[in-house]
Amino acid sequence: MNRPAPLTLKVNGATHLVSAAADTPLLYLLRNDLALNGPKFGCGLGECGACTVLLDGVPTRSCVTTAKVALGREITTLEGLGTRAAPHPVQQAFIEEQAAQCGYCLNGMIMTAKALLDRDPHPGVETIRRELSRNLCRCGTHVEIVRAVQRAAELLAAQPAATAAQQGTHEGARA
Ligand code: FES
Ligand code: FES
Numbered sequence: 001m002n003r004p005a006p007l008t009l010k011v012n013g014a015t016h017l018v019s020a021a022a023d024t025p026l027l028y029l030l031r032n033d034l035a036l037n038g039p040k041f042g043c044g045l046g047e048c049g050a051c052t053v054l055l056d057g058v059p060t061r062s063c064v065t066t067a068k069v070a071l072g073r074e075i076t077t078l079e080g081l082g083t084r085a086a087p088h089p090v091q092q093a094f095i096e097e098q099a100a101q102c103g104y105c106l107n108g109m110i111m112t113a114k115a116l117l118d119r120d121p122h123p124g125v126e127t128i129r130r131e132l133s134r135n136l137c138r139c140g141t142h143v144e145i146v147r148a149v150q151r152a153a154e155l156l157a158a159q160p161a162a163t164a165a166q167q168g169t170h171e172g173a174r175a
Pocket of ligand 1: 042045049051061062063
């Protein structure tokens with residue numbers, strides 16, 4: 001059987017060649033081929049949000065997005081936001097607010113919150129709830145998660161301009 005032609009994916013600022021059919025779900029390639037396990041397999045049907053990544057900055061369910069759709073686009077996964085030593089302010093806020101029980105939903109919550117705060121640095125509670133409403137949390141951690149997004153907005157607003165610019169560069173380089 002012929003092997004499929006390699007596909008080129010741009011993930012967190014790096015270019016990767018993966019050998020897969022173009023209709024392979026992006027989530028499978030990220031987790032199985034690139035060992036990026038931030039995005040989680042939850043429902044596999046586009047309904048829970050656990051697999052969320054950013055495609056050109058837009059939250060996207062990678063379980064129902066084919067590799068073909070992602071070609072030529074900037075894919076950002078949880079790993080592209082920050083590191084354990086230097087977490088992104090959204091990640092830092094979730095840590096500070098202890099906004100997790102099992103943590104399975106957090107990838108989707110954090111990636112969706114990041115995209116929201118990029119668009120709207122000072123969202124109200126209702127906006128946060130609405131934006132996260134399609135991300136399911138079976139543990140019922142919603143109150144802490146909303147607080148974490150509010151805290152993330154504070155952390156981002158408090159960043160010195162130089163740090164924010166540096167972070168923008170950092171994300172741009174990785175995104
Ligand atoms: S695993 Fe993708 S939306 Fe549930
Ligand atoms: S913390 Fe368990 S699913 Fe949200």
